[in-house]
Amino acid sequence: MAFAPMGPEASFFKVLDQHRAFLLADLRRVGEETPRGGTRPASSTEVLAAIENIIQDIIASLARNEAPAFTIDNRSSWENIKFEDSVGLQMVSQCTTRKIKSDSPKSVQNFALILKILSMVYKLVQSNTYATKRDIYYTDIQLFGNQTVVDNIINDISCMLKVPRRSLHILSTSKGLIAGNLSYIEEDGTRVNCTGCSTAVAVPSNIQGLGNLITDAKFLLIVEKDATFQRLLDDNFCSKISPCIMVTGKGVPDLNTRLLVKKLWDLFHIPVFTLVDADPHGIEIMCIYKYGSLSMSFEAHNLTVPAIRWLGLLPSDIKRLNIPKNTLIPLTKRDQMKLDSILKRPYITCQPFWRKEMEVMADSKMKAEIQALTFISSDYLSKVYLPNKLKFGGWI
Amino acid sequence: MEGTALAVCEILRYLIIHWKCETAGLPKGALLEGELVISTEALNSEHQANALHCVTTIASAGSHCDGFVLKNFLKEIQSILPGLSAKLMWTLEETSSSPNTSGVSPFQMIFEVDEKPRTLMTDCLAIKNFLHKITMVHPKIRFHFSVKVNGTLSEEIFGAENEPILNQPNGIALVVNYQRYVSRPKFGVTELLCGRIHPVPGQPVTLSIPDDVAAVGLLGELILTPAAALCPCPKAFSNQMNRISSVSVFLYGPSGLPLILPSREQPTTVFADISCFIDWKKYHLCVVPNLDSNLDRDWVLPDVSYRVESCDGDQSQIIDPQGHTLLLFLFVDFHSGFPVQQMELWGVYALLTTHLNAILLESHRVVQDSVRIAVDQALEQHHQVAKAHQKLQASHAVAVNSIMSVVVGSTNSTFRKMCLQAFQAADTREFGTKLHKAFNEITQHRFLHCLGGVKQLPPEKHDVAQNTEDACESCSPEHLPGEVFALRVSPGLSWGGVQVKTVTSAFHCPTAFFHSSVPLGFSGFLVPLWAFWDSSRHPSQKLL
Numbered sequence: 001m002a003f004a005p006m007g008p009e010a011s012f013f014k015v016l017d018q019h020r021a022f023l024l025a026d027l028r029r030v031g032e033e034t035p036r037g038g039t040r041p042a043s044s045t046e047v048l049a050a051i052e053n054i055i056q057d058i059i060a061s062l063a064r065n066e067a068p069a070f071t072i073d074n075r076s077s078w079e080n081i082k083f084e085d086s087v088g089l090q091m092v093s094q095c096t097t098r099k100i101k102s103d104s105p106k107s108v109q110n111f112a113l114i115l116k117i118l119s120m121v122y123k124l125v126q127s128n129t130y131a132t133k134r135d136i137y138y139t140d141i142q143l144f145g146n147q148t149v150v151d152n153i154i155n156d157i158s159c160m161l162k163v164p165r166r167s168l169h170i171l172s173t174s175k176g177l178i179a180g181n182l183s184y185i186e187e188d189g190t191r192v193n194c195t196g197c198s199t200a201v202a203v204p205s206n207i208q209g210l211g212n213l214i215t216d217a218k219f220l221l222i223v224e225k226d227a228t229f230q231r232l233l234d235d236n237f238c239s240k241i242s243p244c245i246m247v248t249g250k251g252v253p254d255l256n257t258r259l260l261v262k263k264l265w266d267l268f269h270i271p272v273f274t275l276v277d278a279d280p281h282g283i284e285i286m287c288i289y290k291y292g293s294l295s296m297s298f299e300a301h302n303l304t305v306p307a308i309r310w311l312g313l314l315p316s317d318i319k320r321l322n323i324p325k326n327t328l329i330p331l332t333k334r335d336q337m338k339l340d341s342i343l344k345r346p347y348i349t350c351q352p353f354w355r356k357e358m359e360v361m362a363d364s365k366m367k368a369e370i371q372a373l374t375f376i377s378s379d380y381l382s383k384v385y386l387p388n389k390l391k392f393g394g395w396i
Numbered sequence: 397m398e399g400t401a402l403a404v405c406e407i408l409r410y411l412i413i414h415w416k417c418e419t420a421g422l423p424k425g426a427l428l429e430g431e432l433v434i435s436t437e438a439l440n441s442e443h444q445a446n447a448l449h450c451v452t453t454i455a456s457a458g459s460h461c462d463g464f465v466l467k468n469f470l471k472e473i474q475s476i477l478p479g480l481s482a483k484l485m486w487t488l489e490e491t492s493s494s495p496n497t498s499g500v501s502p503f504q505m506i507f508e509v510d511e512k513p514r515t516l517m518t519d520c521l522a523i524k525n526f527l528h529k530i531t532m533v534h535p536k537i538r539f540h541f542s543v544k545v546n547g548t549l550s551e552e553i554f555g556a557e558n559e560p561i562l563n564q565p566n567g568i569a570l571v572v573n574y575q576r577y578v579s580r581p582k583f584g585v586t587e588l589l590c591g592r593i594h595p596v597p598g599q600p601v602t603l604s605i606p607d608d609v610a611a612v613g614l615l616g617e618l619i620l621t622p623a624a625a626l627c628p629c630p631k632a633f634s635n636q637m638n639r640i641s642s643v644s645v646f647l648y649g650p651s652g653l654p655l656i657l658p659s660r661e662q663p664t665t666v667f668a669d670i671s672c673f674i675d676w677k678k679y680h681l682c683v684v685p686n687l688d689s690n691l692d693r694d695w696v697l698p699d700v701s702y703r704v705e706s707c708d709g710d711q712s713q714i715i716d717p718q719g720h721t722l723l724l725f726l727f728v729d730f731h732s733g734f735p736v737q738q739m740e741l742w743g744v745y746a747l748l749t750t751h752l753n754a755i756l757l758e759s760h761r762v763v764q765d766s767v768r769i770a771v772d773q774a775l776e777q778h779h780q781v782a783k784a785h786q787k788l789q790a791s792h793a794v795a796v797n798s799i800m801s802v803v804v805g806s807t808n809s810t811f812r813k814m815c816l817q818a819f820q821a822a823d824t825r826e827f828g829t830k831l832h833k834a835f836n837e838i839t840q841h842r843f844l845h846c847l848g849g850v851k852q853l854p855p856e857k858h859d860v861a862q863n864t865e866d867a868c869e870s871c872s873p874e875h876l877p878g879e880v881f882a883l884r885v886s887p888g889l890s891w892g893g894v895q896v897k898t899v900t901s902a903f904h905c906p907t908a909f910f911h912s913s914v915p916l917g918f919s920g921f922l923v924p925l926w927a928f929w930d931s932s933r934h935p936s937q938k939l940l
Contacts, residue, residue, distance in 0.1 A: 052811045055802050056818075062834035063818040102795065103838045105784035112791035115798035122802050143794065 007242030088291030176257030598770030641719030644698030
């Protein structure tokens with residue numbers, strides 16, 4: 001982009017460019033072999049027809065004096081998940097299911113709520129309007145009880161109909177932020193330019209509707225925490241290491257943030273790096289971006305970026321950089337359990353360097369936040385740590 | 397109660413206590429088995445105007461009557477029947493009993509009394525109810541009860557051999573067939589989905605015997621074991637009935653025999669104020685004594701009965717009579733560490749009945765706690781069932797509205813047409829009504845499938861207490877009453893709805909002794925008296 005601020009000289013990005021070339025080659029090799037699965041965007045007509053088919057089946061059951069039931073894939077069961085290096089975690093084709101019966105006191109409420117939300121989706125699609133999951137919850141909070149119930153049912157419906165949530169005209173509320181070398185036009189025609197060093201732009205709610213995305217970015221940096229993201233903004237990181245893009249999901253990323261990262265990768269194939277705390281929670285967040293989550297595995301193809309690399313903060317950096325011990329935090333029991341859980345996940349087997357880093361953490365029984373680097377110097381992160389990592393290929 | 401009924405009931409009590417003592421070596425929970433024939437022949441009295449000379453015979457065959465002390469029994473029985481101008485005869489068929497038969501010998505007892513026709517009728521109904529009550533806890537004792545008035549015969553068989561029973565922790569078996577306790581026509585076949593009650597036992601408690609009661613000879617340690625149940629089973633009742641409309645209390649004494657003999661009077665004043673033992677306000681119930689003492693019923697009558705009224709003070713507004721009945725069983729027995737002699741046991745009944753009021757009040761607190769636990773649990777089941785039912789209803793309403801929203805809002809005429817056609821509805825309004833009904837029916841169907849399914853379960857004769865869900869899941873038609881006898885006598889009879897006409901009544905009294913046309917419940921069936929008798933034997937001998 002001609003208007004991009006000045007950054008380091010071209011040689012700075014040599015390793016990055018090599019890395020990108022490697023990724024592209026890998027992509028060409030894998031791209032033809034991997035069949036697309038999971039959900040696919042559906043037209044309004046298709047969604048309406050799918051819902052009508054469900055209603056018809058229910059009515060037919062009732063007419064036969066049989067209790068209708070929904071058969072739902074067990075989205076959150078590891079036994080229904082397989083791992084593919086090129087995709088991440090995805091649901092197996094013949095997965096176990098559970099029945100949501102209409103004649104059992106235990107499941108009838110769930111049965112009714114699924115129908116309720118289906119009828120609401122029907123109305124949204126018919127009227128070509130959109131609502132967030134929160135909006136749906138607030139239509140009848142007494143009926144739904146809590147937001148989690150609504151979220152789970154929406155995901156179940158998405159999985160059942162094999163259409164992305166967007167096709168159901170249900171939006172997720174975005175909480176992520178973008179900054180850096182990127183511009184696009186939103187669905188309503190608004191042109192957005194994320195290039196502005198001191199401010200960030202909210203991740204749009206309609207990623208699918210984004211058009212005309214333009215970037216010269218050499219890399220995309222995913223930052224775990226908003227605090228770190230803001231610090232980098234304050235330090236003018238995007239212009240110092242321009243051209244680049246920064247994204248944060250403010251912790252566990254929402255669907256739109258993941259969709260945006262996926263879209264940027266699919267369109268531009270620029271290296272994607274994560275900057276997370278050296279703790280199990282940070283590693284898990286990184287795994288969500290890279291390999292996907294258990295609950296959304298049915299949409300893995302639309303959400304995961306297996307090409308993501310772990311830039312920092314690596315547990316081995318702690319010792320290497322002599323980060324003061326008093327800035328470190330002991331791992332809690334919960335941390336230990338999470339770490340053990342991650343180590344057992346199928347994707348770790350093909351990431352020996354990640355495994356090694358996690359073992360370092362497990363052995364030391366200590367964790368560190370990115371903010372620990374400020375004890376070296378206040379701008380160590382943006383001035384030294386990240387530039388060196390990017391220049392010399394310090395990612396795994 | 398007048399002479400005939402009182403005599404019959406006391407004699408039966410004595411006999412059963414005797415059997416129980418004779419079979420004391422059997423394991424706890426083993427059921428008494430035996431058959432008794434009670435027959436009354438009444439002819440116009442030659443000595444009294446407008447009276448009947450009644451000859452009642454009580455006979456048994458194959459009973460354990462060894463050690464039966466005639467003199468003691470006669471002495472005792474006459475002591476409690478002072479008002480009975482009866483001629484009591486005893487015949488012990490010594491010649492018919494083989495020395496090698498292990499103490500099994502038939503016996504027969506005959507007594508005569510003159511009674512007014514109406515008195516005889518009342519007595520017969522009282523005997524009938526007494527037999528019902530015995531059968532509830534001694535299902536394998538069969539009674540053949542017949543009344544012949546001036547040549548016109550009516551008879552019934554009482555027994556529950558193949559009905560489902562539940563062994564209580566105190567070792568007493570209780571028949572759990574719901575139709576024993578409530579009127580059958582009250583709950584039609586299509587509405588009722590579980591044929592059992594599910595008694596919840598309370599904690600056995602020791603009763604203190606007041607000093608003045610001990611002074612008159614009631615000694616030992618008494619244990620009270622309550623059990624409570626809702627009838628019919630709340631979980632499987634298909635309609636929206638979830639109210640309790642009546643309370644029935646049954647009192648049983650040692651050996652599992654009815655403590656109270658049927659009469660028009662209230663047996664004990666302690667139950668005039670039932671709140672003494674049960675806090676009805678806790679369950680939002682207003683309970684008043686039910687003074688209807690009509691004995692003429694096809695189901696067992698409780699010793700004490702209450703009806704539930706509206707709690708807002710309007711006593712004219714009675715709670716839906718189709719509601720559940722809370723059954724409360726109180727079993728009083730001696731602690732097993734204090735064995736009581738046979739004769740003493742029989743005598744104890746009179747003392748217990750007379751002083752029950754004082755005994756229960758003496759131990760009021762522990763009785764109250766124990767009863768409360770049982771009632772709480774029984775009503776908790778009811779509450780949970782009501783809650784589950786409400787949940788189903790509320791959710792079905794949401795489901796119906798959601799489906800209606802799609803069907804009504806759809807612009808796909810093919811889809812709309814197919815939906816309406818599925819229910820043969822003329823319009824969406826009718827469709828909605830049928831949709832709602834269809835959801836209600838699938839809930840019923842879930843239980844009906846359990847009742848009339850392919851799986852045929854054997855009678856669960858020695859069940860321990862089990863939870864409602866399991867019990868209801870295993871309901872099957874053959875456990876319902878009447879069918880047992882129907883199958884035995886006439887295999888072609890189908891479950892439920894069979895009507896049997898008894899041989900009349902029409903003897904100078906406009907009211908029949910038994911219903912002229914009753915559902916095949918406990919009323920048995922018509923069998924000529926001669927069928928019970930071996931024609932080669934003397935008519936006074938009874939062979940069964």
